[in-house]
Amino acid sequence: MGWSLFEWLLLWVLCRLLIAEEIGVCDTQSCIKDFSSRTRGLREGPNRPYCVHLKHYMKCVQEQSKACHGNILFHGIKISVETLMVNNRCEQILAQEGHDGVDGEEEDAYPVSPLPEDPCGYKGPGLNPAHCGLFGDPHLKIFNGTFMTCRVKGAWPMLSSSHLAIQVTNEAVAPDFKATATTKVTVLIKSNPTCGPAKTYEASSESLPKAFIDGTTFSGHDLSHPFANVTESESGRHVLIRIKSINTVVSIRKIGNYLSVAVTMPEEIIETMSDTMQLCINGCPISEQLSEAIH
Template identity: 35%
Template sequence: MQRPRASRVGELEFCGIPVWAGWMGMGRRDAPFGYRLLGLLSLALWLPAVSCQCRILKCNSEYLSATSGLHVGTEESAEFCIALRAYSQCTRKTARACRGDLAYHSAVHGIEDLMNQHNCSKVGPTQTPARAQPTSLDCMVHSDAPELCNYEKSLQRHAPHPNYTHCGLFGDPHLRTFTDDFQTCKVRGAWPLIDNNYLFVQVTNVAVVPGSSATATSKLTVIFKNFQECVDQKVYQAETDDLPAAFVDGSRNGGEKHGANSLRVLERVAGQHIEIHAKYIGTTIVVRQLGRYLTFAVRLPEEVANSFEDNQGLQLCLKGCPTNERMDWRLPQPRKGGSAAPHSAFTREAATAKCRERLPVDDLYFRSCVFDLLTTGDVNFTLAAYYAFEDVKNLHSNKDKLHIYQRTADHSEGNSAPGRPSLQTLPISHFLLICSLWCCLAHL
């Protein structure tokens, strides 16, 4: 079995997919048959999957769904045995891929104990009511996600206008956080953007040019965690020159559950632009490839963004980049010959003119464009800044906050407060007037 390898920020990676310690699926946690079963399934749901094909979390979720509301010792015990046999059959189908998975072995031993405890025969029907094939009428009524799997519809009675937030990463990379803080970061290697109870997003950044601290995103991994009756666990992964229109298992929706269409991958421009719509959590993700690098943008409810444990770890979209990874990204001073860097083909005037073609407003998107051209000389970063702003226009809920402007303090010199002139900047007439007033006051 392939051993997981540790990456830079404390997560494990297996088959190229990150696995975080303490990461928990979003399945139903209240098992109906006593503390023994509750403990078993809680353990199984808490343990991370360590195989690319192991589907034990899917088996756990199906079993919990099938036994919801049943009670031991009643006429429903037969349905309980049917669910256990189906659970056992599901684990056998995934046995080869789950060798060495502790969650899998815990489930197998737990099933055997429960079947013996409740006198269930190992031979018999395995079709549970929850897995019955839908009728044609059901398909018509539920062609779209049910209310449970549509975040906005499920909130209409209580919060008709949920609050949404936005995060974006593009270019060198430049980060816009959930709180509209704008930063430029080095963050080379693998870093988590989002890590909450429903969603995990990680980017991998690589050096753009030798001898420079500039980095850009070459790989993106998105994990939608298993959620009740709506979706199975799904993983989307994109890399340079590989922007697929499907999840890693080849599917384009949330799996085999009733609300599977509440999670969909849509291809807007082949190899350049995909969108992932997760209606069950009210979330939209936009991924683009521009030149050799990827951009990321997301819109999600604040309730979803804030659904995480206190010790869940670093999230760049929530907390920004660590202080030691941030760059002073004010426009670099040009070197001799007019170019900002040896590898840049742009002078500041040329970079400004090029960025002005697509970004007429002098905001931080425009300045990030100029910065990237001076730092890397790659004209594709102009498109990265342009489309990052286009995504903000489509995804940000507050149209008054689309543009972010550089603070006055960034332009000031020394320790002078913004807008307050120093003595060196005062006209000579004002300076003489102040001296005269001071002399008069001294003789009073």
């Protein structure tokens, strides 16, 4: 005898409860609030007290990996805190006395490091990263959290600021189809007189390079302290471009014959941008939307 609808529903509810108990609840906000509380009034930058708390912050976020596996905000925060660790040279600083900064060390136990402040490091708090992504045919998530599906055939500005510009090119997925997909991404990192020259990265449906178009992998005085750099996360499938001075990460993936691009950037940087036509800021025009925005 088959199960009734009620029995199937009861089984589904029990399974969901078991899964929730096993995986836990995604709670990155508690990590952010704890880090913000610990570092209030503390000098930011490459010094031991700040790095001790930054290491605690990273450990807290990493412990959320299982519960937050499918959460796009979690992955943005994880990349952001890892970038802060690199930009502030925390692993080197914490290794100077053989400590990893996660075993109960308190900031009062260490004097401020005599290492000079990195002139190209990010000067803002960077606690509230915002995320923009373009993927699929194509779906767009803008910095304010709104989702929409757009046509945007041809070349469109995804982001344009005094530090960084990103342009995407989309083509129809099939003849007579309104839906498009991204086939080219161009990232322009603008020059910084103090930190390094401009760099351009180009990805296409045929190629996802592991270097800028000039063959280099970083901009800056040396590879150990780059102003901007590109790294290959997965050969031929995923690259990350980091711009240290604005604590920003651009992620580009190749999925089949198409590309997806995601940007993680501090909210305080976004607030300084002009309100011009940028997909990440304003979304696509109404005439280009294939469905109503979903919040």
